Amino acid sequence: MTTQISKHDIQHMIAKRVAKELKGPLTVNLGIGIPTLVAAYMEDDSIYLHTENGLLGVTDVEEPDVDPNLVNAGKLPVGEAVGASFFNSSDSFAMIRGGHVDVAILGALQVDETGVIANWAVPGKNIMGVGGAMDLLVGAKKVIVTMSHTAKDGKSKLLKECTYPITSTRSVDLIVTELAVFEVTDGKLRLAELMPGASIEDVREKTEAEFIEQ
Amino acid sequence: MTTQISKHDIQHMIAKRVAKELKGPLTVNLGIGIPTLVAAYMEDDSIYLHTENGLLGVTDVEEPDVDPNLVNAGKLPVGEAVGASFFNSSDSFAMIRGGHVDVAILGALQVDETGVIANWAVPGKNIMGVGGAMDLLVGAKKVIVTMSHTAKDGKSKLLKECTYPITSTRSVDLIVTELAVFEVTDGKLRLAELMPGASIEDVREKTEAEFIEQ
Amino acid sequence: MAKQKHSAAEALAAVKSGDVILVGGFGLVGAPLTLIDELTRKDVNGLTIVSNNLGESGKGLGILLNQNKIKKGIGSYFTSNRDVGDKYQRGEIELELLPQGTLSESIRAGGAGLGGYYTTTGVGTDLAKGKEEREIDGVRYILEKAIRADVALIRAHKADTLGNLVYYKTARNFNPLMATAAKTVIAEVDEIVEPGELDPEAVITPHLYVDAIIKAQQVLTKEGVVSR
């Protein structure tokens, strides 16, 4: 149907779409992967990036200015904005868990049809890492999920029910894939938008979860 | 028996005796009243005074240097030592409640014969203030109580049982009055020392609590 | 943006009757005197005030008290204002007395999204009455609940225009905690500077906590409270 586009292009298309959602002033926490790419597309000066390892005011950094002790939650080098502040991990998570971060943008392995996500563990493997995912899910005022619409095996990642362990009982607010944008309202998915090049048939075919079409 | 000495002199005698107990390095919190006077008699350079309103490194201050925004827990002007630090109230009480303050020196209205004290409320009056008393009692590694041996009506303040509401179930470690020094061990008072000019008969007569005489 | 407000009245626009209000300060030190003064002029009542003390007789929060605008006080040391006891005696105010460490920890817990916590402070005393007690690893604790509010009125030393705050000496006290635990946080400061002028390592209250800033007009000096 659509011409094959690269994984790189898909990721950037999703990131660009998410960036459109962000109207400042906002404090935003970006997860690892696609969410990190969102920063490059944000156009509003009054969006402040929070990273849970202890910085409000994350910026990009160019190679000559890389500081090994200034990194984001993905352990990638970052810069600090004018007006930034540093704090310890419990103060950082107090911001998250206390509801002071406006938006969290996260990746997910699965989303169910009520907007509950699984993004930290796979059954049958040892449960080895959770990081700040559960904290962000309960604490952020708004949660946006970015992910590919289907898994490597072609199966939908938008399911009737998550088969992986859930991250929180809280429903996310928005889901952006390479095919569609879904809003979650009253525990139901609603197709808000088709992504460039995607058709409603694509979305129907590749979405196991029930969703409202308009 | 002893010649009448002034309240001022009594207070300073008690403060001086308490100061002898303090061998640095120590972090010490001084309560309001007689405890505040202890500072003047401390001779060890490595004693650091903590005040629960947010300063480690309290010093005396002379009138020209008084800063209205630099006070101790009694709201009296103080100075700051070289190497001092400021912190907020919850960090300050985390120090106290987390067991990081070595010694608290407090006043008391009553002490019972197990070393439990009452120092924050009087029955029949409205209960209006507690401040940091209960926090210091549970948290300080060592608690030293300073008080006059008897109340204004002449009755002993060292009682079989407190008639006022207790501050904590924890026994204090040392009690210093104008007549005697008592150590508290295994929930029993032991007379450790007579104060200058006091006789054992004085102490027996004015102490309702059971105590071990040697 | 535009966190900087032109007047205390503008900054207090969101305050309404029935609100729970955190007020910083340890006595007058670190108290938001300008905002308190303005609050006494505002037509609101039924307030719950969370503050270490309720001012002094006829001063600061003491004026608000005498205006009968305070329905309930939560604090650790009401003794500093004799009017509080009189009002309590007459049944005109509800009071909740907390150990000072519990007051500060509960406000922090509110800001950090916690429901409550177990502390040893107060165990076995009159202030533990009605509170759940439990043993954890052989130690007795009581459950204290988090405190959250509609509004926080705080005092800082400097703000940048983004809302980052630093404090001054022992005027810090409850203010940084209160900045985390209210829906609307209003700070009065000595000076407002440009972003970049505060050291990122030394910012105490990051700007995401702060909604409005005004310059202090009532200031504590050696000679007492002075208008400027």
Add this chain to the structure above:
Amino acid sequence: MAKQKHSAAEALAAVKSGDVILVGGFGLVGAPLTLIDELTRKDVNGLTIVSNNLGESGKGLGILLNQNKIKKGIGSYFTSNRDVGDKYQRGEIELELLPQGTLSESIRAGGAGLGGYYTTTGVGTDLAKGKEEREIDGVRYILEKAIRADVALIRAHKADTLGNLVYYKTARNFNPLMATAAKTVIAEVDEIVEPGELDPEAVITPHLYVDAIIKAQQVLTKEGVVSR
């Protein structure tokens, strides 16, 4: 006094088999690399390590892991070291996985003398299994217990000789919390200065928390970990 030690070995003198040890850092950033290195040379075992992660395969705490000195790991992200999973599979290590916010909050709670606290994080998930759940004011919380330790190994930027500490950028992370929650706190720093050289308003860890200080010899640079 004499908090300043001449060597990492001297600083670690108090560490013994069976100890619970807090280790600062988020990956290598803010990790006390010199002290970890020395710990791998020390003849101790049966350690419980509380740290966000257990190093990388064969690096930092990863060496200690491969030496079979770690009985139990408490952290939020063991994924950074594949050896942890293998050892766990073979039943050679006990693991307790906590959300990162819970890990940091529990350490703070330990330092503050609390028994535990109620958090919404993890409610309804596999990580809530076996944990007490309760509703407070209509919200579901789980009980998390405080974490306390025998020893904390932390990384700071500067210390004064009294033991006051300041940190550097995102190398701060867990270090100031860990400084509050152990009986013995050992800090490695870039620089040791005289009292009075650190701004009292900007000290992050007041000296009462710190027992020993050494100068860092293993340092994270753009080129990786370098001995100096």
